[in-house]
């Protein structure tokens with residue numbers, strides 16, 4: 001599932017590609033039936049909060065998208081492609097799709113999960129996007145959007161301070177590992193950031209929220225903002241410090257980008273101990289039993 005960094009990046013890209021102009025929208029698969037509500041209207045802004053996107057086409061015309069586990073966007077320049085697969089929604093710039101695809105758009109399908117940041121299409125050259133497999137793609141009223149915001153916790157990428165995060169964690173008996181996956185505690189943090197933030201804080205994932213030191217929670221919040229912002233820019237999540245990587249200098253290799261996430265059974269870069277895993281809050285948690293002992 002994409003985490004907040006991807007969602008905020010899509011919001012910026014899609015606004016750069018389509019914002020401030022009328023946008024064409026349709027729903028070829030037949031499951032998104034409200035395209036007429038927004039088709040041809042001006043896209044005023046694209047909002048991102050946690051893992052939710054809101055394309056604002058005017059009052060009570062907010063296209064809400066939650067990618068969930070399966071959802072993904074593809075994008076390209078030049079004409080629309082023939083409809084393939086379970087294509088929930090297409091959004092395009094009517095003038096741009098009349099132009100031929102540029103030489104830099106030789107790979108029109110760009111799944112975020114395969115995007116290593118190289119050979120990237122400049123957002124102003126994006127003529128269309130396709131959306132497949134989202135958990136939600138529906139029109140929200142202003143009231144529905146406000147309700148969503150009330151339900152969600154603070155988002156490190158929206159400049160929210162740590163206060164609400166600290167307060168919600170400190171009043172809970174649930175483990176910090178569970179709480180970091182709770183979108184009403186920290187919006188946008190997902191499974192990769194949960195594991196890596198806990199490692200970087202040297203924090204035991206099984207510590208009850210109420211027992212975690214406030215100073216630790218504040219530094220986790222700050223760390224989340226820095227790491228997620230960097231992941232937005234770099235289009236990859238790198239949480240290891242150069243001094244801890246086996247290769248030290250230069251860009252992090254794929255296998256040394258994370259301390260613990262999906263590294264179960266392999267030696268910790270810091271202590272050499274085998275990384276452990278177990279399911280927590282519905283997803284696999286990864287941690288080092290030697291480095292992560294702080295409460």
Ligand SMILES: [Zn+2]
Pocket residue numbers: 268269270271272273288289290291292
């Ligand atoms: Zn370790």
